Amino acid sequence: MMADGTAETARPDSGYNFAYLDEQTKRMIRRAILKALAIPGHQVPFGSREMPLPYGWGTGGIQVTASVLGPDDRLKVIDQGADDTTNAVNIRRFFARTANVATTERTQEASLIQTRHRIPETQLQEGQILVYQVPIPEPLRWLEPRESETRKMHALSEYGIMHVRLYEDIAQWGRIANSYDYPVQVNGRYIARPSPIPKFDNPKMDMNPAIQLFGAGREKRIYAIPPYTKVKSLDFEDHPFDVETWDEPCALCSARNSYLDEIVTDDRGTRMFVCSDSDYCGQRRDAGHRGHQAPPAGLLGQTGGKENR
Amino acid sequence: MSTSRSHAQDILPGFVDEVFDAQACFRLCLEAFSFPARILELPVDLSPPAPMNPAAAACLLTLADMDTPVWLDHAAAETSAVADFLRFHRGVRMTAAPRECHFALVCDAGHLPAPERFALGSDEYPEASSTVLVQVEDFDIDAGPLWHGPGLREPVRLWPRDLPETFLEERRAMSELFPRGVDYLFTCGRRLAALPRTTRLED
Numbered sequence: 001m002m003a004d005g006t007a008e009t010a011r012p013d014s015g016y017n018f019a020y021l022d023e024q025t026k027r028m029i030r031r032a033i034l035k036a037l038a039i040p041g042h043q044v045p046f047g048s049r050e051m052p053l054p055y056g057w058g059t060g061g062i063q064v065t066a067s068v069l070g071p072d073d074r075l076k077v078i079d080q081g082a083d084d085t086t087n088a089v090n091i092r093r094f095f096a097r098t099a100n101v102a103t104t105e106r107t108q109e110a111s112l113i114q115t116r117h118r119i120p121e122t123q124l125q126e127g128q129i130l131v132y133q134v135p136i137p138e139p140l141r142w143l144e145p146r147e148s149e150t151r152k153m154h155a156l157s158e159y160g161i162m163h164v165r166l167y168e169d170i171a172q173w174g175r176i177a178n179s180y181d182y183p184v185q186v187n188g189r190y191i192a193r194p195s196p197i198p199k200f201d202n203p204k205m206d207m208n209p210a211i212q213l214f215g216a217g218r219e220k221r222i223y224a225i226p227p228y229t230k231v232k233s234l235d236f237e238d239h240p241f242d243v244e245t246w247d248e249p250c251a252l253c254s255a256r257n258s259y260l261d262e263i264v265t266d267d268r269g270t271r272m273f274v275c276s277d278s279d280y281c282g283q284r285r286d287a288g289h290r291g292h293q294a295p296p297a298g299l300l301g302q303t304g305g306k307e308n309r
Numbered sequence: 310m311s312t313s314r315s316h317a318q319d320i321l322p323g324f325v326d327e328v329f330d331a332q333a334c335f336r337l338c339l340e341a342f343s344f345p346a347r348i349l350e351l352p353v354d355l356s357p358p359a360p361m362n363p364a365a366a367a368c369l370l371t372l373a374d375m376d377t378p379v380w381l382d383h384a385a386a387e388t389s390a391v392a393d394f395l396r397f398h399r400g401v402r403m404t405a406a407p408r409e410c411h412f413a414l415v416c417d418a419g420h421l422p423a424p425e426r427f428a429l430g431s432d433e434y435p436e437a438s439s440t441v442l443v444q445v446e447d448f449d450i451d452a453g454p455l456w457h458g459p460g461l462r463e464p465v466r467l468w469p470r471d472l473p474e475t476f477l478e479e480r481r482a483m484s485e486l487f488p489r490g491v492d493y494l495f496t497c498g499r500r501l502a503a504l505p506r507t508t509r510l511e512d
Binding site for chain 2: 017018023024026027028030031032033034035036037038039040042044045067068069070071129151152154155156187189190207209211225226227228229230
């Protein structure tokens with residue numbers, strides 16, 4: 001599969017190595033990824049590099065993707081569920097230019113998906129890799145600012161501080177108030193941040209057949225959840241974990257089981273709720289599902305599944 | 310191959326394509342660590358110096374370099390060929406102390422040292438631990454113990470042949486040390502299978 005044919009065509013932006021990073025950096029990141037998989041949920045330090053975009057724009061995820069990506073991959077990038085937002089478009093174009101990799105917007109066609117703040121609605125399959133962009137990897141950071149202390153807490157599996165935090169929420173609000181970045185326990189051991197995905201997505205992490213890799217560029221940490229691994233959202237027996245629900249279905253595709261974004265449509269408070277996963281919504285509309293505010297067929301040009309090479 | 314240090318012309322070639330062969334082999338390692346006990350086939354051609362097999366050589370060329378001390382067992386270090394190969398292609402530094410190594414290459418599986426002879430990492434830094442490559446004669450998939458843990462939807466059997474009888478007992482004891490531990494990559498010719506530390510023996 002190697003060398004001859006693909007090697008020639010797969011180096012479009014001369015002057016950069018394949019997928020931007022040099023080979024020694026990739027080896028270092030690859031070693032970190034394997035240790036992260038061997039210790040699910042544990043944050044492995046790595047020598048995060050300067051990337052040609054600022055921290056907060058996915059430098060950790062990009063470095064993980066660059067170290068994993070190959071010429072046979074098909075890459076999908078989403079930002080808040082959408083393929084067509086600035087961050088997603090930029091990162092997709094970055095890898096199309098530096099790795100000449102095929103891209104897609106269809107979840108089921110992608111071998112590698114880099115994501116900011118969502119897990120696709122379409123069930124992931126074995127063989128797929130999901131790379132999360134992570135701003136703050138340490139779940140205990142806002143409770144204990146000292147790295148030396150949080151490291152000890154993880155080492156001793158001493159997570160009382162987190163349970164107290166969640167309990168305080170219940171005492172004050174009657175429920176656990178986190179609606180995103182809701183802490184999880186991986187394989188019954190490490191508490192980890194799922195990155196700022198809505199808690200709606202948390203159940204998808206549990207026993208997922210895909211490989212889930214997390215990259216935090218500024219904080220220089222990589223962690224992972226192997227396929228078929230137990231991921232439990234923290235809760236209490238009398239306050240079990242639950243996810244958001246909506247009173248109405250998606251206004252465009254009428255989905256009732258997907259995460260909806262609220263979109264304000266004028267200055268008089270009119271609003272509509274639509275799928276945050278643009279590919280999922282588009283595919284449903286292509287299949288004939290229509291919501292109560294869907295434009296007449298043919299008017300809405302954009303649907304999922306655009307491809308570029 | 311000479312018994313002393315190899316001459317430059319004796320050193321066998323590494324990857325045909327440094328970038329894409331390494332990437333393909335990393336994906337193999339990624340799959341192996343993600344799906345423990347699954348036997349995978351090497352996607353590239355490689356003719357490493359004896360006694361190192363192609364799968365072990367591919368893993369080391371993919372993952373080892375000047376930042377990762379490698380320990381060779383007596384069989385791998387019998388001639389300087391393996392060390393010279395790794396030094397030439399990756400600038401790898403050899404270490405005589407298994408407890409200091411990032412990677413270990415064990416060609417005599419029957420004398421695989423116990424886990425605690427390698428680096429187990431600490432509770433704070435469990436990733437500072439050895440990855441041990443063990444060359445075996447074959448994999449038995451119908452025999453041996455049931456393994457379970459992350460990456461395994463249901464428990465599977467795998468027995469890398471020629472391991473010492475003490476291996477299972479040591480493995481059981483190592484699981485108690487979690488998150489400390491070593492991660493194993495078993496190789497056989499062009500095939501490999503991983504048993505990372507989270508893969509446990511069925512009780």
